[in-house]
Amino acid sequence: MSPETPAPAPPPAGYSARPLELADVEAVHRLEVRLFPADAWPLEMLLAEVGHPTRRYTVVQDGAGVVVAYAGMMAVGDTGDVQTIAVVPEHEGRGVGRWLMERMHRQAREAGAATMMLEVRADNPRAEGLYSSLGYERIHVRRRYYPDGADAVIMRKTLTPEGDPRP
Ligand SMILES: CC(C)(COP(=O)(O)OP(=O)(O)OC[C@H]1O[C@@H](n2cnc3c(N)ncnc32)[C@H](O)[C@@H]1OP(=O)(O)O)[C@@H](O)C(=O)NCCC(=O)NCCS
Numbered sequence: 001m002s003p004e005t006p007a008p009a010p011p012p013a014g015y016s017a018r019p020l021e022l023a024d025v026e027a028v029h030r031l032e033v034r035l036f037p038a039d040a041w042p043l044e045m046l047l048a049e050v051g052h053p054t055r056r057y058t059v060v061q062d063g064a065g066v067v068v069a070y071a072g073m074m075a076v077g078d079t080g081d082v083q084t085i086a087v088v089p090e091h092e093g094r095g096v097g098r099w100l101m102e103r104m105h106r107q108a109r110e111a112g113a114a115t116m117m118l119e120v121r122a123d124n125p126r127a128e129g130l131y132s133s134l135g136y137e138r139i140h141v142r143r144r145y146y147p148d149g150a151d152a153v154i155m156r157k158t159l160t161p162e163g164d165p166r167p
Contacts, residue, residue: 008102008103008106009099009102011060011096011099012094012095012096012099014062014063014094015060015061015062015063015068015069015094015096016060016061017058017059017060017061017099017100017103018058018059018061019056019057019058019059020050020057020058020059020070020072021050022047022050022051024059024067024070025043025046025047025050026043027067028046028059028067028070029041029043029046031067031070031086031088032046032084032086034088035086035088036086038146038147038148038150039146039147039148041084049072049083052074054074054075054076054111055072055073055074055083056072056073056075056104056107056111057070057071057072057083058070058071058072058100058103058104060087060096060099060100062091068087068088068090068091068096069085069086069087069088069091069096069097069100070084070085070086070100071083071084071085071086071100071101071103071104072084072085072104073104073107073108073116075107075108075111075112075113077112077113078112078113078114078115079113079114079115079116079117080104080105080107080108080109080111080113080115080116080117080159081116081117081118082101082104082116082117082118085097085100085101085104085127087100097127097130098130098133098134101130101131101134101164102134102163102164104116105134105157105159105163105164106163108159109159109161113159114158114159115156115157115158115159116136116156116157116158116159117154117155117156117157118131118136118154118155119142119145119152119153119154119155120152120153120155121146121150121151121152121153122141122150122151122152122153123150128153128155131155131157132155134157134164135157135158135164136155136156136157137155137156137157138153138154138155139154139155139156140153140154141153141154142154
């Protein structure tokens with residue numbers, strides 16, 4: 001590995017991570033409904049994502065093996081997209097979300113992406129704060145994008161071989 005490509009950091013202490021498998025989809029869907037009450041993805045959509053060749057999904061487990069977070073990215077051509085990211089409230093604020101974002105940046109770079117995009121609800125300052133601290137910039141607002149009428153903020157970040165800035 002070249003010196004420009006730092007080794008991936010392990011998940012925060014007490015957590016482990018692995019690729020999402022078909023057997024996880026039902027549990028992840030239950031979390032999805034809980035964490036995104038206004039716009040949860042249907043089970044069928046999650047199932048289609050898992051096996052898709054341009055997607056990489058990750059689950060994070062706590063010490064008891066319970067899935068407490070998940071995230072997925074898509075990389076097509078020179079652009080990666082954060083498809084979803086979620087951490088259950090009892091495990092927020094411990095670095096799991098940041099770690100998942102950095103993992104997706106690495107996966108996208110490895111797939112040849114130079115840019116990462118995402119959309120976030122305009123009424124989600126916590127998530128937007130995390131993305132800003134990782135180098136994302138607002139590039140557009142899609143008015144009333146979500147089913148409940150909330151706006152979507154589109155954010156973009158340039159992926160660098162050196163990896164992500166520290167907060
Ligand atoms: C957004 C989310 C993924 C963050 O996960 P997390 O594990 O709590 O995040 P981390 O602990 O890694 O990092 C928190 C970062 O978010 C930001 N943050 C944390 N608490 C915050 C708050 N109260 N207000 C604003 N920003 C906050 C900070 O930038 C912080 O960075 P730090 O590393 O300097 O502390 C998580 O809150 C979540 O799943 N929310 C519900 C689902 C969701 O909104 N998903 C995003 C959809 S676009």
